[in-house]
Amino acid sequence: MKAALHNYHARMQRVLDHIDRHLDDDLDLDAVSGVAAFSKYHFHRQFTATFGLSVHRYVQLARMKRASYRLAYRDAHRVTDIAMDAGYDAPDAFARAFRQRFGQSPSSFRKAPDWEPWLAAFGPLDNARSKLMQTIYTPDDVTIRDVTPTPVAIMEHRGDPATIGATIQRFIAWRKAIGLSPSASPTFNIFHTDPRTTPSAAYRMDLCFGTDRPVEARDERIEAGTIPGGRCAVLRVVGNTDNLEAAALYLYRDWLPGSGEDTRDFPLYCQRIAFFPEVPEHEAVADLFLPLA
Template sequence: MKPALENYHARMLRVLDHIDRHLGDDLDLETVSRIAAFSKFHFHRQFTATFGLSVHRYVQLARMKRASHRLASNDAQSVTDIAMDAGYDAPDAFARAFRQRFGQSPSLFRKSPDWGAWLAAFGPLDNARNKLMRITFSNDDVTIRDVSPTPVAIIEHRGDRKTIGDTRQRLMDWRNAAGLPPEISPTFMVFRSERNPANPAEYRMDLCVATDRPIEANDMQVKAGVIPGGRRAVLRYPGNTTNLEPAALYLYRDWLPASGEEAGEFPIYCQRRLSLIPESPAHEVVLELFLPLK
């Protein structure tokens, strides 16, 4: 990457870090553009072009994410105080915005969070940060584990990746009806084709939810299955993303030839789960990519 572009990206990332550390402060366009050392007359267009979100939208999502963390982990703080900290003048306005985003009132989310809707709601925020993250891997990032077979509920996606949202929604609807939230039942994605095959119709992926419950006949095409056990090369991805291609390329192109290992018969797959970060009351996503070995 050219030095000028590296400098540009560093300034933009400095803005995100400032926003994340100062969510309770005034984050108007003039303040934020000054952090990046960009003209305020152009900065909002530069930010939107870089991250796919306006500054206002990014701040809104970041404050709502913090509010959801506090609701789920801090019973002592009132909904009114959380609403004010999130930038809302009244709790009813906060409640409307919260319900629109998560499908739950703040009070219901505090009692029984729908983490599936939570993950979907913050996809744009995760994507914004991932746009400039230049993630590199080394052999030290890969561990070899012996894993046990995992019974799962499976929904098969076959066809253009553009339609995968419909498949994912059917699985979410099924898991919600089955009472299997992501904090107790991790999600697996089994990649059975290239991410971008020459013919988009040949894209194939299985979406799975860990469960050993019997799967009754249903209209959502969810069926029972098993992710087999065995030896796995495991690479943890530092963040939430829908594009694990860089991590998969590293395992196949760099780690595998140097390791002396051989890939097994089962496809590469990913486990996505919610985790409580130590010393922080925030649920975050942990992604691990599994390469089966012989």
Template structure:
């Protein structure tokens, strides 16, 4: 039974990888079902049952996410070119869909992205991509590296994870007001508790933005801190950042006991990419997990 489920997940993972890598292609149901080696007559229902999104909806969200990343990166592509790449017949149709989803025009988003509705809009996509994450990691995915200390501004979230969205919005408003763009100032999360502790009130996470500027001691949102340098086990999380717990559990439960290493007295943390790193495809790297080592 376990082998059959792993095979099923592997086939579905092939589909997600293919879609992410062929967003410019005609991703019709027959093509996508063939990649999974499933009957096209049943594949649509199988996909929807697995990911809680239809194939069409998944492709639509993936293309829109790439388009928003292209806009935020302020590259050479025009809004018209980005609209065509996203599968829209005209810039006007793209602009209407974009504004409906994000509350900003494409041109306004390119100048000053509002990340709160962006995060909310792609929640279903990240949930879908996270459903197969537990099957993807091996020892070859983990690299031990030295990292430098990083001064950060920290917003502490303490309490029920259900209120995390409000904390994220406060964090985004603060960094926008401070002029700390995700493109130039890295985003980190420090995980100080399990994702779903037995007592929801014990959920604890720090939202951080890298900055060397002084933080006013009277600031009622952020405080100054440092993510320490040193040896870390690094694990890249490909394709999803909605739920990083499978990656953290892999590092703790499987990699660490087999590695002979010992964890340092600092929580596991990640660096998130709200757009994407230079030189990487939009679907390729969304987060990097770091487990500090002695």
């Protein structure tokens, strides 16, 4: 029974990966059910029973999430192209659907996103993915790495974690203005506080990129700093890298007590390796670093 359930979940996982990889294609019921090798006559009910969303609704939300990321973080993408990629035949149809879901037009969201309704709108999608897309980590997934010191430029986010999107927008715009793309310099986040135990107003996270040259602040509050070198436990996260809580919990609750290691006086941090929406969401990659004594 356990093997059969594992096989069933693996087939459903293939479906989610296929949808993420083919958001620009015609994802009709015949094609999607064929990926899982399920009968098309029953697959729709199976999918809905498993994920709490119909196939059509899941695809809609996945496309709209990618569209919203492009609007907020990729200003070179035209709204018309984003609308077409989201499966709409015309920009006005996309605008109506976008406003209905987020309470903003695509253009106003691009200028000043309201992140609270955005988070609420994608709750069903995140819940659906968390049912089968949670990774079970083991000690074999953790490597010990000696890292070298990395000079970085830092933009601080302080306040409600739900508003981190606004800081990311400013970070991307500033980085683009000074001409240092993610392909030219590594991207890091430093997690100074735990969102589960810290009041929202006191939450603090740094957005950084590696550079050893002086940088222009350009009306932003930018600091120079260094991610120190030393031994680190490193856990690679593939998939939904927006939320690294499960990986961090594994490192602190499970791996660290059994490892015999002690932590160093520097916060948990991550390096962003592959970014959504440049890659399908299930192919996004982040390395989580736990500094060791």
